[in-house]
Amino acid sequence: MNAWEFTLVLNRHITEAETEQLDTSDDLFYARGDMSYTVGGPGPSTVLCNIEASTLLEAVTEAAQEIRKLPGLRAVQVEHNDLVTLGEAAQRCSRSRRSLVQLAHGQRGPGGFPKPEGETGGTVFYSWAKIADFLRGLGDDVPPAPRDLILADHALRLADELEQVDVPPGVLRSLGVHAA
Known part of the structure; x- marks a missing residue:
């Protein structure tokens, strides 16, 4: 397993109580990683994650699922520096x-x-x-740009948009999106 570091943007401001709930809600972050939060100030909070997983996409998914355990809180974006x-x-x-x-x-x-x-x-x-x-x-030895963060970002943005509108399940299936 690799340790993956990334930053998630949340749909809203996170409270101190919610950070404590996330820190103690599951053994995931004690056993496989760590999360730190921006608390205070206006606007949505961010979560710096350092998660062990097989792939970066898996690590982002695990963190996003953990955040969703708190009612009304979700990751809506992954920061990436393209x-x-x-x-x-x-x-x-x-x-x-x-x-x-x-x-x-x-x-x-x-x-x-x-x-x-x-x-x-x-x-x-x-x-x-x-x-x-x-x-x-041109023949330069440049490692491939990691696409996992971009994929995760697109997926979280789409999920956030779908949370805010009523889309019939048949339309979602036609688009290849499976409703939860």
């Missing part, structure tokens, strides 16, 4: 920032360097997963 600057991307691979800038200003589109995902305050952000795929295509 957006990077070219400088951050250079830190994750064997290339310099300058090399990535040169590649970014070269040919774009199919087979070319990925297009930016967005810009904030003059800082341009790219998808690390897309950059990694592009660099592997």
Whole structure:
């Protein structure tokens, strides 16, 4: 088993009493991991999880199930850091920032360097997963981007949306989603 670290975003603020309930509700986190919470302040709480499991997706699932044991509380998102600057991307691979800038200003589109995902305050952000795929295509030894966090994030967001609307079970089955 591997130890997986990730952060879950909850649907609402968690209280001190709820953190105590989670900490003592099951042997899961004593035997296989740990959770720490942001309590206080406005907005939804986050939970930093360090869980032992066979896969990252399994670890996220176990933590999300444990959180759901408290009435009205659920994980609605997994934080993942796919957006990077070219400088951050250079830190994750064997290339310099300058090399990535040169590649970014070269040919774009199919087979070319990925297009930016967005810009904030003059800082341009790219998808690390897309950059990694592009660099592997050039022959660079870049480990695959972990897709489990992105899958878990999409699944939790979908589950949260489905909690807020009434969707007929037949429609869910047609979409390949099984209602609980």
